[in-house]
Amino acid sequence: MRKIFDFHGGIHPPENKHQSVRTPIADAGIPPELVIPLSQHIGAPAVPSVAVGERVLKGQVIAQPRGFVSVPKHAPSSGTVSAIEDRLIPHPSGHSAPCIVIATDGQDEWIAHSGTPDYRQLDKAALLEKIRCAGIAGMGGAGFPSAVKLSIQPHHTIQTLIINGTECEPYITADDILMRERAQQIIAGAQILAHLIEPGETLIGVEDNKPEGIAALRAAASGTDIEVVEFPTKYPSGGEKQLIEILTGKQVPSGGLPADVGVVCQNLGSTVAIHDAIVEGRPLISRVTTVTGNSVREPQNFQVLIGTPMRYLLDRAGYEPARGNRLIMGGPMMGFTVPDDRVPVVKTTNCLLAPTEEELPTPPPAQACIRCGMCAEACPVSLLPQQLFWFAQGKEHEKLEQHNLFDCIECGACSYVCPSNIPLVQYYRASKAEIQQQRRDHEKAEHSRQRFEARQERLERAEREKEEKRAARKRAAEEKARQAGGDGEEDPIQAAIERARAKKAVQQAGGGESELEKLEKAVVSARKRLETASAKLAEAQAQGSDLVDALQTGVDKTRGKLEAAEKALQDYQASDSAAAQDAAQPGDAAQAAIEKAMAARAAEASLSPQEKARKDLKKLEQRLQKSRDKLAASRESGEEEKIIEALEATVTRLQDKVEEARIAVQDAEEA
Amino acid sequence: MIETLTQYPLLAALLALVGMAAVFGAVLGFAAIRFRTEGNPIVDQINDILPQTQCGQCGYPGCKPYAEAIANGEAINKCPPGGEAGIQALADLLDQEFVPLDEEHGEEDPRPAMAFIREDECIGCTKCIQACPVDAILGAAKQMHTVIASECTGCDLCVEPCPVDCIDMIREEESLQNWHWQLPDPVSRKVEIIATDNPDARDRAA
Ligand code: SF4
Numbered sequence: 065m066r067k068i069f070d071f072h073g074g075i076h077p078p079e080n081k082h083q084s085v086r087t088p089i090a091d092a093g094i095p096p097e098l099v100i101p102l103s104q105h106i107g108a109p110a111v112p113s114v115a116v117g118e119r120v121l122k123g124q125v126i127a128q129p130r131g132f133v134s135v136p137k138h139a140p141s142s143g144t145v146s147a148i149e150d151r152l153i154p155h156p157s158g159h160s161a162p163c164i165v166i167a168t169d170g171q172d173e174w175i176a177h178s179g180t181p182d183y184r185q186l187d188k189a190a191l192l193e194k195i196r197c198a199g200i201a202g203m204g205g206a207g208f209p210s211a212v213k214l215s216i217q218p219h220h221t222i223q224t225l226i227i228n229g230t231e232c233e234p235y236i237t238a239d240d241i242l243m244r245e246r247a248q249q250i251i252a253g254a255q256i257l258a259h260l261i262e263p264g265e266t267l268i269g270v271e272d273n274k275p276e277g278i279a280a281l282r283a284a285a286s287g288t289d290i291e292v293v294e295f296p297t298k299y300p301s302g303g304e305k306q307l308i309e310i311l312t313g314k315q316v317p318s319g320g321l322p323a324d325v326g327v328v329c330q331n332l333g334s335t336v337a338i339h340d341a342i343v344e345g346r347p348l349i350s351r352v353t354t355v356t357g358n359s360v361r362e363p364q365n366f367q368v369l370i371g372t373p374m375r376y377l378l379d380r381a382g383y384e385p386a387r388g389n390r391l392i393m394g395g396p397m398m399g400f401t402v403p404d405d406r407v408p409v410v411k412t413t414n415c416l417l418a419p420t421e422e423e424l425p426t427p428p429p430a431q432a433c434i435r436c437g438m439c440a441e442a443c444p445v446s447l448l449p450q451q452l453f454w455f456a457q458g459k460e461h462e463k464l465e466q467h468n469l470f471d472c473i474e475c476g477a478c479s480y481v482c483p484s485n486i487p488l489v490q491y492y493r494a495s496k497a498e499i500q501q502q503r504r505d506h507e508k509a510e511h512s513r514q515r516f517e518a519r520q521e522r523l524e525r526a527e528r529e530k531e532e533k534r535a536a537r538k539r540a541a542e543e544k545a546r547q548a549g550g551d552g553e554e555d556p557i558q559a560a561i562e563r564a565r566a567k568k569a570v571q572q573a574g575g576g577e578s579e580l581e582k583l584e585k586a587v588v589s590a591r592k593r594l595e596t597a598s599a600k601l602a603e604a605q606a607q608g609s610d611l612v613d614a615l616q617t618g619v620d621k622t623r624g625k626l627e628a629a630e631k632a633l634q635d636y637q638a639s640d641s642a643a644a645q646d647a648a649q650p651g652d653a654a655q656a657a658i659e660k661a662m663a664a665r666a667a668e669a670s671l672s673p674q675e676k677a678r679k680d681l682k683k684l685e686q687r688l689q690k691s692r693d694k695l696a697a698s699r700e701s702g703e704e705e706k707i708i709e710a711l712e713a714t715v716t717r718l719q720d721k722v723e724e725a726r727i728a729v730q731d732a733e734e735a
Numbered sequence: 736m737i738e739t740l741t742q743y744p745l746l747a748a749l750l751a752l753v754g755m756a757a758v759f760g761a762v763l764g765f766a767a768i769r770f771r772t773e774g775n776p777i778v779d780q781i782n783d784i785l786p787q788t789q790c791g792q793c794g795y796p797g798c799k800p801y802a803e804a805i806a807n808g809e810a811i812n813k814c815p816p817g818g819e820a821g822i823q824a825l826a827d828l829l830d831q832e833f834v835p836l837d838e839e840h841g842e843e844d845p846r847p848a849m850a851f852i853r854e855d856e857c858i859g860c861t862k863c864i865q866a867c868p869v870d871a872i873l874g875a876a877k878q879m880h881t882v883i884a885s886e887c888t889g890c891d892l893c894v895e896p897c898p899v900d901c902i903d904m905i906r907e908e909e910s911l912q913n914w915h916w917q918l919p920d921p922v923s924r925k926v927e928i929i930a931t932d933n934p935d936a937r938d939r940a941a
């Protein structure tokens with residue numbers, strides 16, 4: 065006999081399991097319409113690979129996985145794809161999500177498929193790929209893709225493989241009935257998993273409130289090395305970490321994975337699905353779901369196609385909506401109310417609970433916490449729920465994390481025992497979500513900060529570079545001017561070196577000879593020529609040579625040239641400085657925009673509604689005028705068609721806006 | 736030497752103290768140089784809390800300048816994007832009283848916004864690029880521009896400079912992706928969590 069351990073806390077809610085195990089698993093049949101949500105698992109949603117109007121066969125892939133943590137979707141029956149659209153899905157938010165809708169044809173025609181009964185031939189990667197391609201995701205809890213869970217990291221050695229047949233939640237009997245009717249498949253599936261993981265031992269953990277199931281499993285497991293372990297019933301022994309503690313005595317560290325203590329857990333339903341996928345080649349297109357609660361006449365378990373509308377399934381069990389107070393997917397402890405009874409059954413729908421008001425009354429209003437400490441006694445993770453409750457109310461997120469909020473498995477044991485009826489779990493779920501949101505926001509803020517600083521630095525750098533270029537140009541110009549103005553006494557070699565140096569500086573800063581430089585050079589050389597010519601002329605005059613006339617015209621001509629060159633230089637400099645100013649603007653535009661926006665906001669804050677409305681109107685009118693001017697200008701200058709059209713559209717839109725603003729002003733004035 | 740010291744215990748004590756002071760001084764001095772922190776740590780801590788929207792609503796050209804101003808005694812309630820939570824965090828950090836948001840600078844918007852350029856109307860003027868503080872807009876002169884959604888902080892600064900008014904600020908709608916549980920509302924009694932068939936609750940209801 066194996067030593068069974070116990071975990072802290074836990075509760076014993078009424079089980080209510082007997083109602084739904086009186087009859088064997090019934091076939092729910094083929095509904096006229098199947099709705100398959102693209103995301104039924106944790107991870108990236110699948111991508112549709114069929115088109116509307118396409119005929120699909122049972123078992124055909126209709127959506128491909130995207131990324132590693134994702135699984136494909138298969139058509140649960142044959143028919144035609146009638147839509148790919150957003151439909152309500154079973155989710156506590158009541159939001160819609162993309163779904164593939166199939167209008168079934170009732171023929172239930174299979175696509176060609178074949179299993180691999182001798183799976184021992186396959187290597188592990190191929191086996192895992194088969195499990196992934198069959199679309200198998202955890203069928204009890206959150207729907208984590210099984211292939212990911214079964215991919216053991218090389219640094220983990222697994223001593224124990226646990227098949228979780230605990231089913232500790234009240235009402236649910238889907239696993240119980242599987243044990244009674246399909247014990248062979250469970251054992252065969254467990255053997256596949258054992259082959260894949262090669263653990264030291266393989267255990268199937270079952271609570272002692274399912275004696276028939278245990279007997280069937282024990283009979284099927286005889287002759288194998290799989291051990292069926294029975295332990296006392298207590299909620300929530302089916303929690304992964306709790307089950308590991310019960311069976312092995314090991315505690316999974318906070319924030320750790322079961323693999324860290326050498327354990328892998330698999331859900332019983334997933335084990336059967338893995339068996340079907342590997343041995344028979346059938347993807348996960350149907351599951352066993354418990355339909356129970358006092359507002360159905362015949363509570364029982366159904367083999368139901370994924371995508372079957374819940375209402376269809378409920379009607380098979382004799383649903384009387386008038387008697388029920390709500391519809392719950394999952395059990396009464398960890399399930400959630402579904403927004404509408406048309407939502408489809410998904411891979412994680414282990415139970416549909418339709419209770420009456422007497423059965424599961426609406427909780428009475430919460431009272432103040434009396435610090436009785438019952439919640440702390442019930443908590444299976446040994447948390448301090450009342451402390452967490454205080455911190456959650458005060459939004460003290462740091463304290464919540466210090467008190468290990470993220471270890472809470474949301475089992476609801478604390479809410480169950482609380483004499484003040486405080487919905488504790490909802491506080492924890494909300495706080496967890498808020499903390500995660502804050503973490504994401506903070507990450508984004510950090511990212512924005514880096515981008516802002518990078519931009520700031522870039523602008524500064526650009527400004528600096530421009531400044532340097534300008535300085536270099538100025539230096540070069542001064543150098544030349546000095547040289548040109550010099551009286552020739554300078555050492556010619558030194559001057560040449562200087563010139564070369566200045567030129568290099570300009571080239572380094574500006575890259576190549578600039579227009580400005582060329583013009584400057586022209587001026588300087590013209591001046592020089594004029595000087596030599598004048599000198600010659602003076603000489604000739606002094607000597608009374610007959611060349612005087614010719615030289616005179618030469619001097620005049622050179623002087624004219626010099627003037628022209630000087631004028632060109634001046635023009636260029638004028639336009640250049642304007643351009644430089646223009647170029648300087650963009651760098652400060654962000655700053656200017658911020659300042660402008662700030663000024664506008666400051667002004668707005670002190671205005672009355674009428675004034676505000678009037679101001680809005682004025683602003684809009686100004687903008688309209690501006691756009692009109694712009695439009696006229698670009699029409700004149702024959703701008704591109706596209707731009708004119710865009711401007712026209714703007715003008716019309718602004719006109720509408722102005723009209724609206726006028727009405728707003730009138731309203732404000734009347735008020 | 737030893738003799739003199741034993742004879743004058745006062746001197747010995749004095750020497751010991753001076754010696755220790757010198758040693759510790761040296762250690763501290765070394766630590767101050769070796770482990771010097773770059774920048775002003777309090778400004779960085781404040782800046783870490785600010786939402787980095789860079790919108791200028793606080794009256795400073797960006798979050799860092801506002802952080803510097805707060806470090807120099809500016810009020811902590813001028814950042815609308817940070818909202819109450821941000822003010823609370825600043826109050827905790829700086830050990831100040833919580834003060835409600837200064838409405839003069841704008842109101843807190845619980846749903847973040849994002850800029851969207853109606854691309855077929857964009858004339859490619861690059862004005863919005865120049866205004867964006869985090870380089871979230873992509874485009875070139877006379878080419879269509881677009882906003883990189885993951886980089887936009889929703890600061891609003893690009894809307895005003897656009898000459899053809901083709902930038903919208905789009906509020907994020909609640910969807911499956913960003914939905915999460917809300918804290919229970921004690922007044923409405925609308926509790927979504929099934930606090931289950933609590934036997935006491937049933938007795939009371941019956
Ligand atoms: S819901 Fe969380 S806090 Fe409450 S008992 Fe369960 S694990 Fe403990």
Ligand code: SF4
Nearest residue numbers: 433434436437439482
């Ligand atoms: S059980 Fe309820 S009332 Fe008692 S300490 Fe916990 S939260 Fe408070």
Ligand code: SF4
Nearest residue numbers: 788790791793798814
């Ligand atoms: S108001 Fe807030 S987000 Fe905007 S620049 Fe100032 S500190 Fe940054």
Ligand code: SF4
Nearest residue numbers: 867887888890891893
């Ligand atoms: S795109 Fe517009 S709203 Fe978004 S960060 Fe840039 S300037 Fe701000």
